[in-house]
Amino acid sequence: MLQRVQKASFQHLKLRLEVLLRFFSRRRGFWLRCLLCWGIGCLALSNDEINAYDQRFHLRGDQKASSQIVLVTIRQSDFATIYDTRTNFLDNMSEVTDITDSYFWNKRIWSELLIRILRQNPKAVGVTLYFGDNIGKVALTQEEQKLFYDMRVFWSATTNNLDRVLNPAFTSRDLNNIGSNEVRRDEDGVVRRVFPQRAELPHLVEKITGKKFPTTQAGLPINFRGSNKVFTQYSFSEIMYDEVPFDAFTNKIILIGAETSSGPVYITPMGTISRTEILAHTTDTVLGNKWIQRLSNSWYAAGFFVLMLIAVFLITTYPQSVALFFILWIGTLLAALSAWVFDTFYFWSPAFSPFVLLGASWIIFIGYQASKVERKNFRLQQEQQYLQELEQLKNNFVSLISHDLKTPIAKIQAIVDRLLVEHQSKDESLSQDLQSLRLFGDELNRYIQSILKVLRVESRDFKINTEVGDINEVVEEALQQLRPLAREKHITINTSLEPMFSLEFDTTLIKEVVINLVENAIKYTPHGGSIEVISQEEDDLVHVIVKDTGEGIKPEDMEKVWGKFTRGSDQDMKTKGTGLGLYLVKYFIELHGGKVKMESVVGTGTTVSFTLPLDTESESEVLA
Template identity: 30%
Template sequence: MLFRVALATGLALFITQIKLDFFESYLYDMRVRLTPVPTTSGNIQIIEVTPETVEYFKGIPKAEHHKKLMEWLIPLAPRAIVYDINFDEILGSEKNKKEFARVMESFHQLFVLTNFLEMRGEEGKLKLSEPYEKIKLFSGPKSSDTANFAKDGVTRRMMINYQDQVMLHPFLASQINTEIVDKFKIKGLFDFLETDQVYIRFRPTGTYAKIPFHEAYKGLISTQAFKDKIVLIGHNLELSEKDYLMTPYSRSSIAMTTTEMHANMFDTLILNNAISKAPQFVNTLITILISIVTVYIVFALSPAMGLFIIILLFISYLLISYFLFWPFGIWISMAHPLLAIFLCYYFFIPYRLIIENRRSWEYYQKNKLLRQVEELKTNFISMMSHDLKTPIARIKGMTDVIINDGFTVSPIQREALDTIRSSSDDLLKFINSILNYAKIESQGVELHLQSKDPNNLLTDVIRKHEFLAKVKKISIETEFEPLFPIKIDPELMKQVFSNLIENAIKYSPEETIIKVISKEIDGMVVVRISDSGLGIPAQELPNLFMKFYRSANAKSSPIKGSGLGLYLAKYFTELHGGRIFVESVYGQGTDFVVELPQN
């Protein structure tokens, strides 16, 4: 057992070293899609340059259009204005650009986002070109999984800081949610390559309401829509893939605009509901535990039950992972544990088959040896029984000659002769039982069917046992219902009835009654032999027809027996397609019932 646990642990540790970021991220995306859509904070408003805007302005909005928008928007008291547009792409005359820059400078909470980062020691070098050099350029990069993590190009993460320089998103979000001023209180925070990051709590595309640039430009929007909001301004023209990204909800290259991505990033921090990924050691422990459980199932249960439990374990882990993800926001690894279930099952099943095959071969060899020993034993018993049968028959014959031919013998001699004859009869019956048993073991018993009336067989058997019954003053009463002849082997069935009637006489007290009843019930000939003996304890009834079995009362009595009589009776009866059973209440006697088919 310890070896298997060690092997499962080793395999689990090996599995955790396999890079499964792509598969793990795919499973993460599935959980994101299957969970209810997170609510928004209500602190974000998006203004988009759309194809309709281009149609309205006969081109992409220029500096003078942005200037007029700012002159209308700034007095509405937004919390912050964030541009997600490359200012080098905003056309216009130098005069218009300077006027646009002057208007923006008048609002201290206006920022322009960039994907570029400032390294430590290069602070202040990241600036916009003239005439926008005084506008605050703030880092807030799009972090796609291209070179690291899943390497599938999907955006899942956001930076909180880089080399201790705060990004724009936590800077503005902390003005609304002051708790996250301390970065260590940001849920799901983890470090990666000199950065602190969290996973974005994405919402499906279209969750945030978007105002077309030209409608805001014309002042057609309610002034309350921007009050105390973070206003994001960006493009949605489907002209450049750099304005879009793939999300956990969609692998389309234009699944979501970067502007809406920033809205999701801000809300993740404002609501402080980022997904918390469990540490690597937790993933390792879970994988080890899953591996050990899988190995135990493989070796402890049958293949069918084991497969059922493995599937149940698989489904259970999926459900646990899902319910930790939602509503608790905890991300535990799924790729490594699920791979552990698969590999442990398919690795250890062949190992189990090898072990079981080796055991089967050992059992086969032992069984082969036992069959040879059994065959030798059966042959020996058969030969010895045949060799004993002849001298016993001679002894019995000579005894009968002395008794029946009028030889003068004293009473003591006659008693001795009777004892010799009785013992010879008992020994001959025992030898016949052994011979029949040997035939059964060698499958040498054949039926010689004849049409016989069962009542006639019973009458013959009773007649042969009348003397034994008279010795004990036992009366044998018969109730025979007229029966049609049936196909039976008369010699074998005589042995069955003889054994049952003889046992009834042997184990019944003196001056009692034995009843032998025959009748036809539902196409079966039923023979019931009832005695008034001590009965058989209930716990011994299931073993009564086993070979060489004798009940505790029989063993303690002076009555001799081989323990084969009832075994042979059951075998011969079932050979005819019938059955034999016993009904007994301890202290009230015993009924043996033989049922034989009429056809």
């Protein structure tokens, strides 16, 4: 039983995987483009982390540094007066990391400097210069030993080319007063990070702050607070001449360094600064716990995947202009958010690579959308061509059938007319049947003629033939043709035709319009009713109005009656018709640049009117 359940579960899982694979297979082009965009964003991340990281500091500018850090700068000119009296030194030049440090050694001057600084009870004093084998053996008195081995003073140690530790001359027995002053450059020569040192030689910053670096193998990004002069600084001369405040060093961390044109300088994201200032920035970062934090690349890659999906959704869902606006807005928002998080919470997030990802998504998927539209247009063109051929086939068929029906109908009508003449006086019932047959033939002939008219006007090569004519004359010709039909129903046709100038129009089509309107009025007007036909000129338009006293049209049918093969909802059983008359009326009038209008009240009657423009130039523009 358990094996059956496990087998069924396995089969169900296999089926779902097959469905999923088929789904991705059908849209592999879409997903491959998504992976390409995502890959471009991830590749841009490596470059973003280096270049954009430096740009963040430039954009941020100088920040407020810790007031607990004070720099003491010894200039080369401070030692120029005593340099000539110094003895030869540098006994072991091969092991010296920075030979210029020894230039600033003088026991008497350093004793005086440390006395003046320690007198104000600082928290710690860090000497960033290396004084070891490069200054030779130094003989110290008991008072000097207390001064140079003071527990608040920490001396810099360094390493040689063989990675051997070079301790300073004033190293205590327990090695508690020394620390490494190493400043390590990245591969491009820029100092961005500080690296934890070996256990037996902590970093000088760790010694003067009493705090350990967070352990990491990749190095800790230094949160540079600005370029030069962001920390409180005093020169050697100001201290010797008592030109500093009495509490300038009280409970402060003092970093003593040198300023010399021959000494090394370091390139940082904030520009070129000295080793002492780099250590000061590192000290500020440790004191305020301002380490630059970042996530692992896998988290950024996951975020890029989500961002890519959002961009693709916008591009494939909304119009190009709307999608571009949202993409630019998202990119700008991410850049602003990244800068704010970096300045406020010291958290680094990429800003340039998201723009690269969004730009790649835009370029790739705009092309994808364009190809989709092109394929759809191609299919539409094929379908349109097929529909045109089908429409032409239908028109040809209807035209052929209608044309072939006209001949037998004409023959039937001729035979009926002959029989009516022969049997009119012999058999009254037969004569009535023949008259009915004649009427049915006329009705069928009108249906066929109406279909042929629709096919003709809807053909592509149909054009109106305009000529100068009198609209009233056309109306009279149409009424003359329809008066016999009106007399059969005892309907009176009244006219009120206002004299007007001639205008350009297709006389055949407009006559067909008037015939259709008046014929409809006769058809739907009861026996003994009346019809009024009016023509008048108003502004730049000619108005022709046909009023009847028929049953009227329901409001819900007012718009439908203009359609092809459409009639009023209650007329199918009362009167016969094709539903093409008003369709042709509207079509012919709009070809002339005019308009049709209908007003009707149920039980009272209907008024149908059309207008034609007098301005032939405006008419030509409409037709074009």
